[in-house]
Amino acid sequence: MNLFINVLLVLVLSWFLLFSGDILIFWLLVELVSLCLIPCFFNTCSNINFEGVTSYILAVSVSSILILVGVVYAEFFYFFLLGFMIKFGIFPFFGWVYKVFVSSQSWLIVWLLSSVTKISMMYIFYFVSNLNGMLIGFVVLLSMIWLSILFWLVSHNWYVVWCHMMLSSSAILFYLMFFISFNDFVSMFIIYFFWSSRVMIYLSGSMSIYGYILWLVSFPFSLALCYKIYMGYLVLSLGLIISVSWFLYSLFEQLYLIKWLVSMKVPKVLWHSLAKVY
Structure with a gap:
C-alpha cells in the first residue's frame, strides 16, 4: 500500500x-x-x-x-x-x-x-530552446562515444544494458531541446515514454523472443525501429558530428542486442549441424 x-x-x-x-x-x-x-x-x-x-x-x-x-x-x-x-x-x-x-x-x-x-x-x-548548445553538443558527443564503448565492455546484466540505452536517449533528448520545436519535442518524448515503459514491462516479465524483437531490436515493424527512425530524423538537425556519433552508437547497440539474441536464443545444436553441412 x-x-x-x-x-x-x-x-x-x-x-x-x-x-x-x-x-x-x-x-x-x-x-x-x-x-x-x-x-x-x-x-x-x-x-x-x-x-x-x-x-x-x-x-x-x-x-x-x-x-x-x-x-x-x-x-x-x-x-x-x-x-x-x-x-x-x-x-x-x-x-x-x-x-x-x-x-x-x-x-x-x-x-x-x-x-x-x-x-x-x-x-x-x-x-x-533559445540558448547556445555548443558545449552541450560536445558533452553529447562524448556521451555517445563512451556509451558505445561501455556497451561492449560493461553489460553484465539487463539493468546495465538498459542503463546504457536510457542514458543515450536522455543525452539526445536533452540536446534536442536546444534546436527543435516544442511540438516535435513533445512527439519525441511521448514516443520515448511509451517505448521505454514497454521495455520495462518486457524486461520485468518472461522476456520472450517475440517481445525482444518487438521492443529492443530494430527489426522491421518493431516499435524499437519506429523509435530509432523518428529520433534519427530529429538528430539530423543537430549537425553532422552529433548525427554520426548517434548513428554509430545505435549501430553498436543493435549489434550487441543481435549478438545476445543469437548467442542465447539460437540452440547450439543448430550451429553444430550447420557446421557439419558446410
Whole structure:
C-alpha cells in the first residue's frame, strides 16, 4: 500500500509540474518527485543496497542546490542546466545512475527514473530552446562515444544494458531541446515514454523472443525501429558530428542486442549441424 501511494505521488506530481506557472513552484515539485522516490527503494528491494540509495540522495541533493541557484540568480543560469544534467545522468554525471539501477534490482524504480522523472524536460524546454548548445553538443558527443564503448565492455546484466540505452536517449533528448520545436519535442518524448515503459514491462516479465524483437531490436515493424527512425530524423538537425556519433552508437547497440539474441536464443545444436553441412 505504501509503495502504491509513493508511486502515485510521483506520477501525480510529475504531471502537475507541467502546469506550474512559477519556476520556483516547478523546482519544488521536481524535488518532491525526487523525495517521493526514496521510499520506493525500501518498499521494492528485499536486500537493500545502501550504496545505491546514498548515491541517489547525493545526486539529487547536489542537483537540487545547483538548480535553485540557477533559478534565483539569473547570472548563474547555467547552474540550472548543470543541475538537470546531474539529475538526468548526462555525461560525465552518469555514474550514480548505474549504481542505482544495479543495486536496486527493481524495474519499477528503473522505470520511474528512466521515464517518469523525464517528464520535467517538457517544462525545461522553454528555458533552453533559445540558448547556445555548443558545449552541450560536445558533452553529447562524448556521451555517445563512451556509451558505445561501455556497451561492449560493461553489460553484465539487463539493468546495465538498459542503463546504457536510457542514458543515450536522455543525452539526445536533452540536446534536442536546444534546436527543435516544442511540438516535435513533445512527439519525441511521448514516443520515448511509451517505448521505454514497454521495455520495462518486457524486461520485468518472461522476456520472450517475440517481445525482444518487438521492443529492443530494430527489426522491421518493431516499435524499437519506429523509435530509432523518428529520433534519427530529429538528430539530423543537430549537425553532422552529433548525427554520426548517434548513428554509430545505435549501430553498436543493435549489434550487441543481435549478438545476445543469437548467442542465447539460437540452440547450439543448430550451429553444430550447420557446421557439419558446410
